[in-house]
Amino acid sequence: MTPQILIEASIALVPVLAFLGILLLFDSYRLIGFFEMIETIAFGFALAVAAYFVNGYLIQILAVDYTTYSRFGGPIIEEVLKAAAVIFFFARNRIGFMIDATIIGFGVGTGFALFENAYYLRMLQDAQFGDWIIRGFGTAIMHGGATALFALLSQSLIERRGALRPVYFIPALVAACAIHVVYNLLTALPLLSTLVVLVCLPPMFLIIFSKSEYAVHQWLVHDYESHQQLLDDIVSGRFAHTEAGRFILTLSRRFDQSVIDDIFAYIKLHTIIVLRAEAISLARERNEKPDVPQSHREDLKRLTELEKKIGRTAMMALWPHLHFSRRELWELHEMGART
Secondary structure, eight states: OOHHHHHHHHHHHHHHHHHHHHHHHHOTTOOSOHHHHHHHHHHHHHHHHHHHHHHHHHHHHHTOOHHHIIIIIHHHHHHHHHHHHHHHHHHTTOOOSHHHHHHHHHHHHHHHHHHHHHHHHHHOTTOOHHHHHHIIIIIHHHHHHHHHHHHHHHHHHHHHHTSOOGGGHHHHHHHHHHHHHHHHHGGGSHHHHHHHHHHHHHHHHHHHHHHHHHHHHHHHHHHHHHHHHHHHHHHHTGGGGSHHHHHHHHGGGTSOHHHHHHHHHHHHHHHHHHHHHHHHHHHHHTTOOOOOOTTHHHHHHHHHHHHHHHOHHHHHHHHHHHTOOHHHHHHHHHHHHHO
16 A cells, blocks of 8 residues: 555545544543444444445436436435434434434444545545545535534434424434535535535534533433432332322232332332433543442343333333433433443
8 A cells, every 4th residue: 555545545534533533522421432433433334335326226217417416316315324323323212412413423424424435545546635635624524514413403303392203303304415415516616615614513513512511411410309309209208199109009900019019119220220320420521430339230130120020011101100201211221331
C-alpha cells in the first residue's frame, strides 16, 4: 500500500470517525457504551451494503440515468434504510434521551459512510486528492448528520407525545431525506456543500448537547426522588393504598395470591434497579466511579424471572397503572447491557 493511498484512505475515513468520537466525549453520562457504538456502526455498514444492491436494482428497473437517480432516488432509499436501524433501537428501548439518539443516529450514518467511501477508494483509483477531502469531510459527515437529525427529531416527538408510534418517524424521515437530496444537488459546488456541513453541524450538535445534558440532569434528579418515594411507600406499606396498590389488590379476584405476591415483589425490585441506574448516572455526571453491588446481576435475573412468573396477561393489565415510562425501560436495558 503506497503512502498516497494511505493518505487518501485517512482523509476519506477518519474525519467521520473523529466526529463520532467527539460526540462520545461530549456525553458526560456515558449513555452509549463501547460495544453498543460498534453495533451501531456495524448496522450502518451492513445497510450500506444493502443500499448498494437496492440502488443498482432500482436504477435498472426504473430505467433512469445514474445522475438523476443519485440526486433524488438514492438519498431516499439510503435514508429509509438508515432510519430503519435507528427505529430498531427505539423499538428495543435503547434510546432514552436526545443525546444518545444523536450519537446512535450518527453512529449508523458513520458505518454507512465508511462502507461507501471504502467502496469508492477501491473503484476510483484515479480520483483527485480534493475528491477525498469532499467525501471525507462532506459526504461522510452528511450521512452521519442526516441520520442523527432523524433520530433527534424522532426522540423529540416521542418525548412530547409520551409514546412510540410509527407516525412520529415520518416528519424526521422527510427532513433527513431533504437534507440528503439538497446536499446531492450541490454536487456542482462540492466545496460549498462540504463547507455548509462543517459549519452547520458542529454548532448545532453543541447546542443540542448543552440543552439535553441539563434536561437529563433535571429528569434524573426528579425521577430519583420520585422512585425513592415509591420505594419508601412500598417498604412502609403505604403503596397498598395508592391507585396502583388498590388495583393490584383487585387482581386477587382473577389471579392466585402467589401472583399478587410476585407483582408486589416485581414492583419493588423494578424500583430498586431503576433507582440504582439513576444513582450510577448521577455519579458519572460528578465524574465519580459508580458503586454497583455484587447482587446486581442476580437482581436483573430475578426481575426477568418475576415477569415470566406473573405472566403476560397480568403484566398487560398491571402496566398502565404503574406509570413506568419508556426511559425506565431504557434504564433497565442499559443496566442489563453494562452488567
